[in-house]
Amino acid sequence: MRTSFSGIYIALRALQAQQVSLDVTGHNVANANNPNYSRQVALHTATKPYPAPTMGYAPTKGQLGSGVEVSQIVRMRDAFVDLRLRQQLHGRNYWETLEDGLRQVELFFNEPSENSISNALDQLWDSLQDLSRDPELQAVREVVVQRAQVLVESIRGTREQLQRLSENFNNNVVIKVDEINVLAERLARLNTEIGKVTATGSTPNDLLDTRDAILEELSKLVDIDVTQDYGNMVNVTIGGASLVHRGTAYALTVMTSEKDGYAGYEINRVVWAATGSEARITSGELGGMMAIRDQINGTADIKGISQALDEWTMEFVNAFNDQHALGFDLYGNGGVGPAPFFTFNAKVPDDPDELFHAARYIEVNAAIVEDVNLIRASSVGTAKGNGENARRLAGLRSGIISDQYNALISTLGVQTQEAIRMTENQVVLESHLRNLKESVSGVNLDEEMANMIRFQHAYSAAARMMTAVDEALDIIINRLGVVGR
8 A cells, every 4th residue: 555655756856856857967968079079868668566466366456556766867879970980080191191291292392482392493495595605604504503493403402301201200100109109098997987886886977078089089090999888888999909808908019120121210110018929000180190101001101112213313423424435525525435413422232233323423524514525415426516415404304304203293183182082071071970970979058958847846746745844744644623612
């Protein structure tokens, strides 16, 4: 049999449930501008009705409800959207890193402009044309040397900038590995806290939001896979190897090794600190840095561009020097033997297949700089006024040398455009996923205001009900049977 105080208990539970709901609404409003916060909802559940079926239970007209309680406070998240967003962050930061690097490379070449290599080449060809018409004039010869020095400076400057950019990416690998280790340690600590709270039967919503925010930051740096276990803890892996397992973080470290003789600096390799085995990183910002440095997955890379510039420089020097050697200078010397117009301030390898930083070491022959009469402009030793060899040197303008340089620039442009297009696609997809996430997890102030009014009215109704029950009990306890005494 229900007691006389059942109404009090029902009203009390209603007051408590609405109060908790108001508190949750207030928490939502307070975090409306917190980008890492997920909207929370207090789930109302009817409490056990009376009477409960037992042995010898006598059926009644129906069970009486005993009120309401907040069964759980849940955060609104879509696990599938979270997974897709993390995967998208891998790709976006990978392509953004490639785009940033390739844009810088384009700025180094600065084509087309007055300060570019192609413009310096055109200036050299024009000066050689002038020399073919006036091979005896010292001023014209001086211009040829000056234009050649401008070309050399353009080539060497571009190559040095490429080298420094590659080294910067290599050094930044260390910084990104440190960031990953810090985030992994924070994840492991959060896992431990979340596991303790979960073990008590509660849901640590705010801690889960903090952990999801760290997972997103980690996804920007490296491609990770995330799984959640029975204790509400996450396990994070990179290339199948554990970065975080429950409350334990496994650190990455950097090992330096010379990849080959071409790089010119020690290559930073990302390995697991415990085993020394190389970590398989293919995406994220760190993956992009390693890709543009080492040409991973067939992407454009600084090494390939630098190598192409070096190869073109070597072919240009060989072609120019070979033609120059066939001519005669103003002293009548020439026709046989080497007569380099361009040289290198470093030893050229004897093995033609050995990689060489030709673009970093090219220079104009110091002897020709000192004495411009050594320029072999003539095709006949006894004819000082002959400028045929200078004309032939200028004719290299329309040969394979110019075509190869244009092909290098065109390839760079295509690679940069691909990186830009992929980045734009990734940004659009990420924006779509963030909108989906916001539609589920975001705090809408209008909705929260409506909820606040709804819970406030329910609270007022529950309070009014308690007053009504109290008045009825007052009549039963204090007034019943008073009349007629």
